Amino acid sequence: MTSEILTRATTASSEQDEIVLVGRARRRDAIFAGLGLFILFVAMAFLLALIADLFVDGFSRIDMAFLTDFPSRRPERSGILSAWVGTCLVMFVTAMLAIPLGIAAGLYLEEYAPKNWLTDIIEINVTNLAGVPSIIYGLLALGFFVYLAGLGRSVMVAGMVLALLILPIVIVATREAVRSIPQMIREGAYGIGADKWQTMWHYILPAARPGILTGAIVGLSRAIGETAPIITIGALTFIAFLPPAPVQPDFPFVNFDWLHAPFTVMPIQMFNWISRPQAAFHVNAAATGVVLLIMTLGMNAIAIWIRFRLRRRIGL
Amino acid sequence: MSSSADAFRPSEAFLRRRRLIDLGMRAVLFLSAALSVFVTAAIVYVLVSESWGFFTEVSLWTFLTDTQWTPVFAQPRYGILPLLTATLWAAGIAIAIAIPFGTVLAVYLSEYAPAAVRETVKPMLELFGAIPTVVYGYFALLFLTPLFQTFIPGLTGFNLLVPGIVLGIMILPYIVSISEDAMRAVPASLREGAFALGMTRLQTTFKVIIPGAFSGITAAYLLGMSRAVGETMVLAIAAGQNPNLTADPREGAATITSYIVQMSLGDLPHGSLAYQTIFAAGLALFLLTLFFNIVGFFLRRRFREAY
Numbered sequence: 001m002t003s004e005i006l007t008r009a010t011t012a013s014s015e016q017d018e019i020v021l022v023g024r025a026r027r028r029d030a031i032f033a034g035l036g037l038f039i040l041f042v043a044m045a046f047l048l049a050l051i052a053d054l055f056v057d058g059f060s061r062i063d064m065a066f067l068t069d070f071p072s073r074r075p076e077r078s079g080i081l082s083a084w085v086g087t088c089l090v091m092f093v094t095a096m097l098a099i100p101l102g103i104a105a106g107l108y109l110e111e112y113a114p115k116n117w118l119t120d121i122i123e124i125n126v127t128n129l130a131g132v133p134s135i136i137y138g139l140l141a142l143g144f145f146v147y148l149a150g151l152g153r154s155v156m157v158a159g160m161v162l163a164l165l166i167l168p169i170v171i172v173a174t175r176e177a178v179r180s181i182p183q184m185i186r187e188g189a190y191g192i193g194a195d196k197w198q199t200m201w202h203y204i205l206p207a208a209r210p211g212i213l214t215g216a217i218v219g220l221s222r223a224i225g226e227t228a229p230i231i232t233i234g235a236l237t238f239i240a241f242l243p244p245a246p247v248q249p250d251f252p253f254v255n256f257d258w259l260h261a262p263f264t265v266m267p268i269q270m271f272n273w274i275s276r277p278q279a280a281f282h283v284n285a286a287a288t289g290v291v292l293l294i295m296t297l298g299m300n301a302i303a304i305w306i307r308f309r310l311r312r313r314i315g316l
Numbered sequence: 317m318s319s320s321a322d323a324f325r326p327s328e329a330f331l332r333r334r335r336l337i338d339l340g341m342r343a344v345l346f347l348s349a350a351l352s353v354f355v356t357a358a359i360v361y362v363l364v365s366e367s368w369g370f371f372t373e374v375s376l377w378t379f380l381t382d383t384q385w386t387p388v389f390a391q392p393r394y395g396i397l398p399l400l401t402a403t404l405w406a407a408g409i410a411i412a413i414a415i416p417f418g419t420v421l422a423v424y425l426s427e428y429a430p431a432a433v434r435e436t437v438k439p440m441l442e443l444f445g446a447i448p449t450v451v452y453g454y455f456a457l458l459f460l461t462p463l464f465q466t467f468i469p470g471l472t473g474f475n476l477l478v479p480g481i482v483l484g485i486m487i488l489p490y491i492v493s494i495s496e497d498a499m500r501a502v503p504a505s506l507r508e509g510a511f512a513l514g515m516t517r518l519q520t521t522f523k524v525i526i527p528g529a530f531s532g533i534t535a536a537y538l539l540g541m542s543r544a545v546g547e548t549m550v551l552a553i554a555a556g557q558n559p560n561l562t563a564d565p566r567e568g569a570a571t572i573t574s575y576i577v578q579m580s581l582g583d584l585p586h587g588s589l590a591y592q593t594i595f596a597a598g599l600a601l602f603l604l605t606l607f608f609n610i611v612g613f614f615l616r617r618r619f620r621e622a623y
Contacts, residue, residue, distance in 0.1 A: 029517055032518045035420055036429070046485050050451070101351060105351065108346055108348060124613070133548070136359060136363075136605075139594065140362050144358050196338055225449065228548035228577060270454070274454055297443065300443060
């Protein structure tokens with residue numbers, strides 16, 4: 001197009017030609033901007049249609065009984081009690097593993113890692129793991145945790161595999177948060193005699209906390225919705241009992257039997273209900289989807305809010 | 317802080333303890349980072365060792381060329397082709413939608429939109445990734461498929477077309493985000509030079525920005541493709557679970573991922589050939605996505621180094 005303009009500009013003697021040419025280029029420019037805006041609206045309309053469809057189909061189905069009933073053969077008496085309890089327990093395990101491990105790995109890569117081949121290998125692995133399909137993690141958990149380590153198809157294995165899955169998200173968030181801390185904070189800490197770990201613990205980690213928190217929340221919201229890896233480890237789709245309670249009235253007051261209990265989670269319950277032919281079960285699926293959406297979108301809203309506040313604070 | 321308050325120097329014991337903690341934490345942090353290497357190794361080990369048994373029973377040649385996949389039939393056939401073509405059909409439809417839409421949207425956000433619009437739209441696009449994939453599956457099967465059936469004749473209840481389109485929308489934000497990063501990494505001086513020559517933003521985009529960000533944009537396409545190939549739930553729900561070597565995306569067909577889901581839902585005896593098939597299928601999927609990821613990784617690294 002450039003050469004076209006140049007040759008036209010030199011050969012065409014009349015000003016009229018140039019005006020036409022510029023006018024056409026401007027028109028194309030405006031059309032393209034309109035096209036971008038149009039695609040943006042199409043994408044947003046798709047998102048809204050998806051959310052609206054789910055709410056229309058399922059919102060009226062949600063009541064107290066739906067949240068406190070076990071799944072049943074009769075759709076109108078089915079509920080998601082075992083599913084949401086399972087989701088909470090699995091998320092607890094995931095958070096306990098992914099957050100400390102992700103922070104530690106991110107901190108190492110950003111603050112400690114020397115520039116050598118070993119660091120390169122670790123970095124390439126973190127990037128690659130973020131791109132491995134979630135169902136492959138499911139196969140890893142099935143072959144490695146369930147059979148090789150003999151942990152069974154339990155809450156613990158589900159929590160572990162989801163932790164591995166969201167680890168790259170927490171690592172990347174930690175690295176970005178740590179990287180944005182001004183160098184003078186480190187120098188100030190070293191200047192008053194702190195060693196490396198003291199600097200990290202007392203200065204860097206507290207300053208990076210909002211960024212890390214955002215990453216952890218986004219990661220956990222992904223983990224809540226993950227279905228494929230949990231199906232692969234063989235989570236049951238029909239569970240009409242709860243895992244043993246984590247707290248008990250007598251010594252030692254906590255009980256870890258729930259870690260080994262069979263379980264189901266909300267996305268699996270939803271998948272199970274979608275797969276049934278009866279339309280009444282589809283309504284249950286939509287209602288489960290609404291609960292899931294409220295949880296994941298709510299968590300993301302919190303993350304966006306933290307990021308927004310953080311930006312304002314740095315702006316000051 | 318010092319254990320001997322009367323002296324300026326802290327005691328030897330205190331310093332030794334601090335040094336020990338410092339070294340200990342360094343080791344803990346290193347091990348956490350090295351976990352990623354261990355996880356990759358474990359994935360490769362599990363996939364290879366579990367599918368080893370499969371490939372001693374079924375030759376690699378049969379696996380790659382047989383046109384039927386019926387592992388649980390009385391006369392089992394083990395050809396990955398039906399699963400692979402369904403996977404590539406769905407991913408192909410997804411990428412055919414996501415590339416034009418994603419590129420235009422990335423150009424719009426990077427070159428046209430005011431900063432306020434960009435900063436509002438980007439977090440909204442991230443919400444696409446926050447929605448559980450099983451919800452997308454519900455939407456594809458129970459809303460979009462009946463809708464599309466009204467104007468596409470011959471579209472079956474389970475098909476590859478609708479999940480392919482939904483996949484395209486799902487990977488759209490991912491492609492937008494990476495290619496927009498690449499476009500914004502093109503130095504402002506090049507952009508200003510083009511404007512100074514009298515180019516419009518559109519001419520600048522095609523003559524300067526896209527050539528300058530080419531490797532990054534290609535990386536975005538490849539990484540998007542890898543996502544589409546590995547996506548599971550939308551296909552398991554809306555594309556059916558019947559292995560079907562077809563050239564017609566209006567028909568349903570099981571992909572590699574939905575086959576793994578289908579088998580996992582049943583009771584798979586550990587060590588049986590049926591159990592091993594899901595690892596063989598998983599290995600094929602892993603290699604496929606690894607290929608896209610590695611090429612994408614190096615292309616992305618190149619655009620980061622270029623400027």
